[in-house]
Structures are given as C-alpha cells and as structure tokens.
Amino acid sequence: MSFDIALVILLAILILNLLVMMLYRHDKIRARQGGRRTPERTLLAAAFFAPFGAAYGMRRYRHKTRHLKFLLVYVFMMLQLVIMAYLVYWML
Secondary structure (H helix, E strand, C coil): CCHHHHHHHHHHHHHHHHHHHHHHHHHHHHHHHCCCCCCHHHHHHHHHHCHHHHHHHHHHCCCCCCCHHHHHHHHHHHHHHHHHHHHHHHHC
8 A cells, every 4th residue: 555545544534533523522512502412323323433533522522421332432442443453464
C-alpha cells in the first residue's frame, strides 16, 4: 500500500471519529434541552465504525456512561485495534 493511500485512510478514520464524537455531543445537548434524541441503536452503530470518537464523546460529555450496553463501545475499540494491528502486520 502506498503512503498516499495510507494517508487518505488515516484522514478518513480521523474525520469519521470526529463526526461520531460530534454525534454524541449533539445527543447530549438534545437530552438537556428535552428535544428529539438520537436512537441508541444509531449511537452504537456509529460507535462500531468509529469507537475512538464514541468513547471520547462519552467521556468528554458524560453521555451514556451508565448504560451497560454502551460498554460495547470499548469492545468495538479493542476489535478495531486488533484489526489494525493485523493489517499492519500483514502489510509488513
């Protein structure tokens, strides 16, 4: 894999994690205001693809930290780390 492709993938992952963090922030703001909320299923699906942004958003905004099913975010983080480590190993 060339350096350019790796850089594009890295930027895409970064942007996706930022968007998911903003999704958690938006849901926290809506919770405080009593507005329409983002479904938990959507938050968890987003966390599957960008668990680092979800975990940061949960901690930073103290959102969904007491819900047991949101421990899945940390499982998703570990899964993504294992996949990344495997891909790096396979590419070398």
